[in-house]
Amino acid sequence: MKRNLSILFLSALAGVAVFAGPDYPITPANITDVAVTGGFWLPRFETNRVVTVRADFDKCEMARIPNFTNAAARTWGTFKGIPFDDSDVYKVIEGAAYTLSTHPDPRLEAYLDRLIAQIAKAQEPDGYLYTARTLGFRSFDEKTGKPAWGQTMMGPVRWSNCGSSHELYNVGHMYEAAVAYMQATGKRTLLDVAIRSADLIDRTFGFGPTQIKMAPGHEEIELALCKLYRATGEKRYLALAKTFLDMRGRKDLRRTWNANLQDHLPVVEQREALGHAVRAGYLYCGMADVAALTGDSSYVNAIDALWENVVGKKLHLNGGIGAHRHVKYADARLGSAGEAFGDEYDLPNENAYLETCAAIANALWNERMFLFHGDAKYIDVLERVIYNGFLSGISLTGDEFFYPNPLASKGGYRRSKWFGCSCCPVNIVRFIPQIASFAYATRGDVAYWNLFIETDAKLKLSSDSVRLVQKTEYPWKGASVLEVEPAKDGQRFALKVRVPGWAVGRPVPSDLYSQTVPASEGDVAVAVNGAAVPLKLDKGYCTIDRAWRKGDRVEVTMAMPVKRIRAHEKVAADKGRLAVERGPVLYCAEGVDNGGKAFDVRIAADASFADADVDVLGNRLPALTTDAARADGAAVKLTLIPYFSWCHRGAGEMQTWFAEK
């Protein structure tokens, strides 16, 4: 907490404008105010801080950071890689900054300072920052002499191919890193780079007669500009974010039917999630942010409908989105798309794409939807992502990564240390530290308890601050305790305790998936200092409005039976199949536990499950066993493990949606 005070002081010294405009009605917990102290997530946070930050930087030092040092030295012709590689470095800086927020580390900070100094030098005098062009990168096919992929992507000159150049995407990630680093250290070094960049882009793009009228091909800068606006108070950045939103799908300005880039319709008219799922998720985040910061409800109407569309028809059970590696839409005008949403209910398993970055985008979007509406259903989706389709993206060791996260495999998948396009590893490193801040939020004198994570947190309420110390065995067991420590005894505020949808019969807030062993509200109990609280749910919350005293204990207890999940009948891939969940965790069967075979096993609808343990790289994880059958009818004692932990013991078969025997 002391560190946070000193940051505020440094920020004031540095002349950072205080943000004072309208924003989301609900305020998330400050990332620097929530320390993870134990339980399931502490190893994940520590692995991220100690292993993944270092592993990502090591990889970047080999192939991405040299582009910055070369650009700083203007050694033309030395660019290596893909033009969007710049963003990878920014994302690791953002992640590292979050770890500094809670774990000061002078050596890491000094390393970041040196790196940021090179980035500042790599920036051109007018604020342009894109090492590929500054280094004169050109890539031509040696045989034909025609422009090769990297060249086609970046276009021949600045801003000439915004649809794919990632010029705006790259700096968007830089803005996020800059705000994170300023908040963590009080240093404006990277923020100044961000401001110079954003000012250039603000001058360059817009509806003015000689400004460029293009939409960023890969959305990201919209939400980043909102962060930069909050950090600096500069309203032009918010206006620019809105401009970029409003530039999409404008057939009066540009010929565009590119659904892959969500550029087929004006965003306020979009009702179906289409195209590249990461782009879409970031776009919806940007729309939510701009709606919150400007009060423009047309964006809210659109993202509400898009959310219903995704959660009702395009969400995989692991929380993943973007079903297909490649999709060609039936409406020929929409063209084709990559790493993209398919048609409604088109949710394949073995061939599901479900990029780790898309899971992150989905979580970030649902957090924002919660901040708008204060409904726990959005946290239900977020929670489904973080325990399943996101968490599978990173190995328990913290240094191997999945790009796609399918729900079944015949053995072709394996995590990698790094990728040519390595967006996912560096997205993970910046996402994990944010999870703690999703645990709580406030609205005036209302405190939201959203996630069950062992934490020591401080929340700022209207009346005064409050410290919340949480103990939990989640996600393995359903008991959590929150110790309340108000700033002064008798402080009155409402604590809204989230009762997860899975605990009251709704695995997702739509009819896309249902539980065949429905729970009732009786399976959940909330108590204060041992006295039961009536479980009257409002938007998924049980509200405890009282005068709090130091040491008050709130206990939540949820039964965690094993549940069988069925998909909506229109989901062809899951027809006649069931999946297994316990609490927020999706289970799967893996070959290594089951005689090498898992893809084709069958489970009876009324099968019973027994607890078991499984050792995954030294981690004892709760497993399940049940009587199942092979495709040929042979009986087999099937072991199921948490889906996120699959593929740690060699590549092999995996299944989540089991045919019913």
Added chain:
Amino acid sequence: MKRNLSILFLSALAGVAVFAGPDYPITPANITDVAVTGGFWLPRFETNRVVTVRADFDKCEMARIPNFTNAAARTWGTFKGIPFDDSDVYKVIEGAAYTLSTHPDPRLEAYLDRLIAQIAKAQEPDGYLYTARTLGFRSFDEKTGKPAWGQTMMGPVRWSNCGSSHELYNVGHMYEAAVAYMQATGKRTLLDVAIRSADLIDRTFGFGPTQIKMAPGHEEIELALCKLYRATGEKRYLALAKTFLDMRGRKDLRRTWNANLQDHLPVVEQREALGHAVRAGYLYCGMADVAALTGDSSYVNAIDALWENVVGKKLHLNGGIGAHRHVKYADARLGSAGEAFGDEYDLPNENAYLETCAAIANALWNERMFLFHGDAKYIDVLERVIYNGFLSGISLTGDEFFYPNPLASKGGYRRSKWFGCSCCPVNIVRFIPQIASFAYATRGDVAYWNLFIETDAKLKLSSDSVRLVQKTEYPWKGASVLEVEPAKDGQRFALKVRVPGWAVGRPVPSDLYSQTVPASEGDVAVAVNGAAVPLKLDKGYCTIDRAWRKGDRVEVTMAMPVKRIRAHEKVAADKGRLAVERGPVLYCAEGVDNGGKAFDVRIAADASFADADVDVLGNRLPALTTDAARADGAAVKLTLIPYFSWCHRGAGEMQTWFAEK
């Protein structure tokens, strides 16, 4: 005149804003309203229109225009030449546009349209136009691998080396061409390119916290932005011109002591002309324009003092400025300079540099000084330039050019068809057509008759317009007639007739040069319809204020004795020497007329001169003969020819400042 009306109509259709702010108190004649009809200048104008425009474009087609067509096609790596070569093309377009103003030529206009279309395509999406960078030009020394000259000049990235990149200089010339083409044809094609460029630069440079704080290394854009402001009414362009002026010499913003670029002091504090003479001349033009358009008198104080400094101490007799190819200033902080002003009274002859472009800049500056102050002394300087040190820069054939214009030679000079740095040929082609517009000007109901050129002109006075038809044998004889045709009989206005300084004893408006055969006012006579007008001179003008009737004839008669010129005693190079002038024309002796020797001939202070003719490439030019002596005392009948016509009959000796025998 019909053409001009249609232009106004087209301009209105195209939505060109009407300029209505403050400007110079005096308005020059519209270039489209003055047709040269005969006499000395008609062959020069026709040769420029028919020969020089074509010759310059032919050269540009070989080596400069391909950079635009390649940039339009984004064929990276194909740039040839020097990064400032773009400006050459713009300057020929400007010159060609002026010829279209008076001589419609559909084939030339179609050629320009095609060329402008390529320039528009060569412009990057955000308005950046600089073919060298768009084509990825890099130039490295093959042996050392270090950046070569062209690379060092342009700097590694956009705007990183504004001191020498000519990024702003190039587009400045483009703006001038764009305005000229719009005025000539009503077409906005190039003007739209100019607006996109100027908007980009306006967004990029300035005193804002994240804008670039650099002064253009080669001034030009300042005066061009003023033209663009007048053509569009866009006040930002005027403000940007002022910004660029005020950015110079700002040691609080940038470390700068670069006198070569006039960047050693804030411009309003400059009192001595220093550095590169073309840059300086254009800077002073920009200061005059901004002063006129904003009413800021601090610029006027500075350029008044600078003018006194140049005309009093740094002006060569041929009107040239920029005495040295290279100069190292005594004040070490000022460094060294090229094509530059030397110290006061440091006016060498054989080694004088006196670039043709500097003569043009000097003339353009003096025209502006006249528009400010309404004093004929500025036109005296302008006239000295156009008949001597400018005109020597182009051959009588219109296709060969001098870069430096020295006042003596031992035979090493010869005009060239083109240069590696070919600024002069393309500056000449756009300057000659402007000379006609310098002949007249207006201020309310006052008409200025400044130059004696055979023309048919229309002037707009406050009351009504007036047509002026001039006949003259100037510069060879001193009689000129102006036939006045007012819009309606009895129209009252004042006609100010310029009486040149040379005709009343002052060859230059300073004590730098004096005439040893002083003229008196009696040598000049002005009459209206045969009746003498009292010769009461005010600021060098004889004013005739009356009600005019169609057919009124104003006659000016000036005696044109041969005069001996002596320089101020502090001019070491001219000590004990005299020069010969008649009317506005400086004479020289050339080897070809004088037995191969001219450098070392001597003339007596009281020598008498006889009229003669000389044939220069088929042009009969008035020559002089006199009794002179060789260095060894041998008598010689010396032939002198107009200085501007030297070096048309082979390279050889030449002299203007003759030692006295």
